[in-house]
Amino acid sequence: xxxxxxxxxxxxxxxxxxxxxxxxxxxxxxxxxxxxxxxxxxxxxxxxxxxxxxxxxxxxxxxxxxxxxxxxxxxxxxxxxxxxxxxxxxxxxxxxxxxxxxxxxxxxxxxxxxxxxxxxxxxxxxxxxxxxxxxxxxxxxxxxxxxxxxxxxxxxxxxxxxxxxxxxxxxxxxxxxxxxxxxxxxxxxxxxxxxxxxxxxxxxxxxxxxxxxxxxxxxxxxxxxxxxxxxxxxxxxxxxxxxxxxxxxxxxxxxxxxxxxxxxxxxxxxxxxxxxxxxxxxxxxxxxxxxxxxxxxxxxxxxxxxxxxxxxxxxxxxxxxxxxxxxxxxxxxxxxxxxxxxxxxxxxxxxxxxxxxxxxxxxxxxxxxxxxxxxxxxxxxxxxxxxxxxxxxxxx
Numbered sequence: 001x002x003x004x005x006x007x008x009x010x011x012x013x014x015x016x017x018x019x020x021x022x023x024x025x026x027x028x029x030x031x032x033x034x035x036x037x038x039x040x041x042x043x044x045x046x047x048x049x050x051x052x053x054x055x056x057x058x059x060x061x062x063x064x065x066x067x068x069x070x071x072x073x074x075x076x077x078x079x080x081x082x083x084x085x086x087x088x089x090x091x092x093x094x095x096x097x098x099x100x101x102x103x104x105x106x107x108x109x110x111x112x113x114x115x116x117x118x119x120x121x122x123x124x125x126x127x128x129x130x131x132x133x134x135x136x137x138x139x140x141x142x143x144x145x146x147x148x149x150x151x152x153x154x155x156x157x158x159x160x161x162x163x164x165x166x167x168x169x170x171x172x173x174x175x176x177x178x179x180x181x182x183x184x185x186x187x188x189x190x191x192x193x194x195x196x197x198x199x200x201x202x203x204x205x206x207x208x209x210x211x212x213x214x215x216x217x218x219x220x221x222x223x224x225x226x227x228x229x230x231x232x233x234x235x236x237x238x239x240x241x242x243x244x245x246x247x248x249x250x251x252x253x254x255x256x257x258x259x260x261x262x263x264x265x266x267x268x269x270x271x272x273x274x275x276x277x278x279x280x281x282x283x284x285x286x287x288x289x290x291x292x293x294x295x296x297x298x299x300x301x302x303x304x305x306x307x308x309x310x311x312x313x314x315x316x317x318x319x320x321x322x323x324x325x326x327x328x329x330x331x332x333x334x335x336x337x338x339x340x341x342x343x344x345x346x347x348x349x350x351x352x353x354x355x356x357x358x359x360x361x362x363x364x365x366x367x368x369x370x371x372x373x374x375x376x377x378x379x380x381x382x383x384x385x386x387x388x389x390x391x392x393x394x395x396x
Contacts, residue, residue: 002119002120003177004115004119004177004178005119005120005128005131005132006131007174007178008112008115008131008135008174009131009134010135010169011071011170011171011173012108012109012112012132012133012136012139013135013136013138013166013170014139014163014170015078015105015109015139016135016136016137017139017146017162017163017166018101018160018163019044019102019105019139020136020139020226021139021147021163022041022044022227024147024230024244025147025159026041026043026227026230027040027231027241028151028152028156029043029156032156033089033090033091033094037231038351039091041227041228041347041350042347043098044223044227045344045347045348045351046095046098046099046102047098047102047105047343049344050098050101050106051102051103051336051337051343052106052337052341052344053106053337054103054107055107055109055110055334055336055337055340056334057103058103058107059106059107059110059111059332059333060330061107062110062111067115067178067179068174068175070108071108071112071115071178072171072174072175073107074104074108074111075108075167075170075171075174076171077104078108078167079164079167081097081100081101082097082101082160082161082163082164082167083164085097085098085160086157086160086161087157102340106336106337109132109332110332112132112332113132113321113335114331114332115178116128116129116132117129117321126262126263126265126267126270126315126318127263127264127267129263129266129318130259130260130262130263130266130314133259133262133310133317134256134259134260134263136255136259137255137258137259137310139252141249141252141253141255141256145248146159146245147159147162148244148248149245152241152242152244152245205323207323208320208323208324208331210378210381211316211320212334212335212338213338214316214377215320215335215339215342216339216341216342216345217342217374217377218278218281218309218342218374219313219338219339219340219343220341220342220345220349220370221281221309221346221368221370221371221374222309222310222346223343223346223347224347224349224350224363224366224367224370225285225288225305225346227347227350227363228350228351228354228360229247229251229302230244230247231354231360232292232363232364233292233298236292236359236360236361237293237294237298237299238293238295239295247299250306251303251305251306252306253303253306254303254304254308254310255307257306257307257311258306258307258310258313259311261273261307261311262310262312262315263314266314266318267318270318270319273311273312273315274316277308277311278312278371278374278375278378281305281308281309281312281371282371282372282375284301284305284308285364285365285367285368285371286364286365286368287301288301288367289368292361292364293361313339320332320334320338321335349363349366349370350362350366350367353366
């Protein structure tokens with residue numbers, strides 16, 4: 001795998017830290033800004049909503065630039081809004097900074113996926129994707145718990161400053177490692193993708209649309225619980241708040257294992273991983289909801305569910321990239337958007353469940369339902385395909 005792909009993973013690590021760190025900062029932000037825990041949790045949804053809108057929009061705009069110029073522009077914008085987020089005392093301004101940061105993150109991730117796939121061997125999209133998502137999972141392992149620890153010691157604002165500092169080497173790495181003219185020229189190798197209209201035509205394929213829907217549901221389940229993981233573990237499981245950095249690191253360790261597994265299997269045997277992993281994931285969320293009152297089972301399931309969530313989720317992203325051949329940038333953008341539709345919907349549903357008085361375990365049940373729905377949709381789609389094939393084979 002080219003070294004530049006790993007450097008892109010470094011940049012994804014810095015941005016992933018920002019995206020996920022709020023899971024450990026929700027109580028501190030709520031207390032400091034005078035808002036409820038569900039309102040503070042919606043900062044994650046605001047980020048995800050910006051990703052949904054920003055992924056296709058920013059990806060389309062980036063097609064006019066070289067990939068290096070686009071990546072640098074998105075990273076600099078991401079850094080600037082984190083400085084503003086670190087100094088604001090307004091909840092509304094903080095929400096706005098999260099949306100703008102998400103726009104920049106969405107554009108960066110879409111272009112980074114296209115760049116990584118272009119640099120990797122043709123049959124290694126899964127490995128290239130796992131490297132980028134490895135940056136996200138390392139953010140869970142190190143960045144997010146580190147942010148939670150900073151928030152515990154020096155307040156939640158210190159975590160925003162830490163992300164700002166982490167972006168500086170990422171900017172330097174992109175500047176030095178990504179080629180300045182990495183887009184195919186007209187009349188040259190167009191297989192990497194054409195203009196916006198050409199790429200959008202590719203995205204109408206039914207299989208691709210199904211994969212995007214499944215990705216949204218699975219990621220929604222992940223974020224539904226992950227956003228409220230600290231309140232669930234402290235309130236339902238009785239684990240002290242000082243242990244939250246370790247719990248977030250445990251989830252991150254599982255997610256890193258998940259993308260590693262996906263990177264080795266997704267290019268060759270994606271269907272067994274998706275079917276088996278999906279069934280285990282749904283059962284695991286239900287088991288977590290039932291066992292959340294006991295600390296030991298809850299801790300074990302934090303690791304297990306982190307692994308399953310990212311193994312299934314990253315495999316779905318890989319399959320989107322394979323299905324979107326001919327639309328690398330917009331394919332990556334719509335994968336990003338779909339997964340963040342889930343990241344918007346999941347925390348919102350989890351917050352509604354808590355707000356309705358269903359208890360701190362209710363996001364776990366919502367997660368189980370969302371994965372169950374994904375399995376049902378996939379099963380119906382598979383049945384329709386088999387029925388269509390049988391109809392074709394019946395003699396007329």
